[in-house]
Amino acid sequence: MTADSFDLAIVGAGIVGLAHALAAARRGLKVVVIDRDAQANGASVRNFGFVTVTGQQAGACWRRAMRSRDVWAAIAPQAGIDVIHQGLAVAARYPESVPMLEAFLETEMGEGCEILTRDRARERVPGLRDDVQAVLWSPHDLRVESRDAIPLLSRWLESAMGVSIRRQTSAREVSLPLIETSAGPIRVEAAIVCPGDDLLGLYADRIAAYGLTRCKLHMMRLRPQREVRLEAAVMSDLGLVRYLGYAELPQAEALRRRLRDERSAALDDGVHLIVVRSADGSLVVGDSHHYADTPDPFAPDSVDRTILEEFDNVLDIGPYSVAERWTGTYASASDRLMLVDQPEERVRIVIVTSGTGASTAFAIAEEVIADMYGT
Template structure:
């Protein structure tokens, strides 16, 4: 195989696709190379939840806002359904209300509402009886990631002329040569988006960041009676995990309470996200366990912690678990993402916080602007 392009992108997950879009919008000829036949990693093993509210203040929050805007713009063009919009952070503890009140006073909370339990149930009747307050955010949107990511790739190919080379491993990059298992591609520049493959291309560069991998549990639930949730739902546990809340001084008291009352959940990195699909099923998670090579097993006890938290927040009757899966992503203790420059015209881009769907479009626009001015 021989081909020539302005930019070769290694990796067709959401981070790679975001860079392909940003480059194509600048009129660049783009080739995307991926080792799999279709999206199979973290980009489809998630909620499809584009989260703005709760992202760390500053660059991450601004990238999430921009990424949400890009999703909203391209989804109808690419035939991607937006399943629902908005976020309800439903809380049970007075310490959580203090965190939400403080968040409302920040720039990030300016468009959000702090609702009483009664006001919240009028919008979302499935909320449980113990809810004390709800932060309502208008910013979020949700897509079905296992469908949206393939549709996005197909639209990029059909509407922007981006060439996809699948089932192909990249063995080395010495610009202008990209050596692959299917032959050589000529490229003037390259962006490597390896996801959680930390020992492939530029392994020495990646090792310097001290990354590990995070494993998470997720489930799909089939409720026994139909109902509409109408927005994504989170709980008190999210306020000590999402940095937009957790870095507020008021979060310290909440953490102390949760360490006493929800120690098992914190130890397993459990916080609650619930989103709904068009068929009425719910995607529920998640947990966080860290290792260089996470084991492939999903203990029922961890799933039970997630479901117990959901049943404290939502009351919609009985359900069955129709699917279970695990996901893995690259993780760092000191950064949410990284952009490394091994050569003048090569970038390594890794989201290290599980926020690819929420921030990748914003990151990609910055990287492509830096590379191509």
């Protein structure tokens, strides 16, 4: 059987794989994406769709998030992806949080951001509780509905960018110039493997050297009984000790000590609050973080209650019901946010190890393709 021929094969059709397909197609390469599932089903559609810039670690991660946000904004209208809302409001309930927000404004990452009083913040985030002392407002972040955006991005890459996507196809071996798949061989000049949290598939020995594990998170969709005019994402103090752009500031230690004393259950479950609105008026709320080589499939109600407690601490939106609950998993590392490994001259392994794929993948992909094909 004659093998199909491409310039570049990408294994994995999550956001990291699709980002590499875009970067390569923009350079005029003939690209094939290989994915074992019939449709997007992993971490790329089990998240907030929140392209988070503000709060990402200072330096490379923050710059990648800014660039990836710009790419999302440019391609969304072309691909028929709705940008549902823009901006971020970080609601500070604890006095120890306020010096952190003030210090953040003094960094490069604080450009364009401001601290709002509670009354001014309520104009943008109705329903803020009375004990919210200040709100960091950022215009930089945006939100798409990930379960819609990823399929639409895939279709646009096929129809407008000439990318071939092979679904329900497993890549069994990369041995250039061939990739052996469950649907037969594919002839390629180069390959990029984007396995997500599948750490035991292709190049398992190379991946094992990084000591990765997996993180499980809880998510929910809430349906308020009355309309909630939420025009930006909302976060809370718990996020200030998880997101490294804040947590690495010297002023974070005082908040960290108080949360250890008063919110130990939330910290133990890795809970922090993100709230985003969907086009139908529902709210996507999360999340939590539990780490294991093989996360169990169970979702204790106690974790969801902790998330909802934090939601109710920050926002008063009236009665609501939980319409959906789900979990997701992603690859995680304690010492890095992402990795690029080169097992062979024309092969790369790319894994985002911090849950920031939607926020940084487009910029990572541009860097990888530039490295492989020249700037």
